[in-house]
Amino acid sequence: xxxxxxxxxxxxxxxxxxxxxxxQADAPAAAAENPADGPASIVVPAGxxxxxxxxxxxxxxxxxxxxxxxxxHNLTDVKLVGPGLKGVTAxxxxxxxxxxxxxxxxxxxxxPEAKKMLAALMTPMANQNVQPDTELxxxxxxxxxx
Ligand code: HEC
Numbered sequence: 001x002x003x004x005x006x007x008x009x010x011x012x013x014x015x016x017x018x019x020x021x022x023x024q025a026d027a028p029a030a031a032a033e034n035p036a037d038g039p040a041s042i043v044v045p046a047g048x049x050x051x052x053x054x055x056x057x058x059x060x061x062x063x064x065x066x067x068x069x070x071x072x073h074n075l076t077d078v079k080l081v082g083p084g085l086k087g088v089t090a091x092x093x094x095x096x097x098x099x100x101x102x103x104x105x106x107x108x109x110x111x112p113e114a115k116k117m118l119a120a121l122m123t124p125m126a127n128q129n130v131q132p133d134t135e136l137x138x139x140x141x142x143x144x145x146x
Pocket of ligand 1: 067071072092139
């Protein structure tokens, strides 16, 4: 057992001499983007989390109706065209939801969770032209209340 551990450590050291180690050194930068937040190819506004904290959930509720979200989403956990959104912030991160709202058409191609939903629901979410700096924080503040 001990010798096995030692062997593994030695093997790691040997591997580290090769290109594997250079890859490891790069890892922190590459991993800065959390996969649970969705693909980095969709840019979310800088300071998004802060702006959600300051945003008005009531304004978000009005946007949820005026932007047409309500046509496809229940506020309960019952599915309509899309999933019911009750408790959605417990299963998705805020940056992930931001990306889903800004570019659903990219999410269903690049994000594993969005792909799964599309496969199950067989309807793609429509891009509702949500403004990233103004409308998005309010919508997310509203979703947080569900
Ligand atoms: C045409 C119907 C439709 C409209 C309009 C729509 N959605 Fe969706 N939404 C969906 C579907 C369907 C999915 C699941 C992913 C897929 O199949 O594309 C989804 C997924 C989501 C999710 C992720 C839900 C989960 O359980 O992970 C969120 C959050 C969301 N939509 C928010 C919104 C908001 C906010 C709006 C309005 C700006 C909106 N949607 C407008 C159909 C729609």
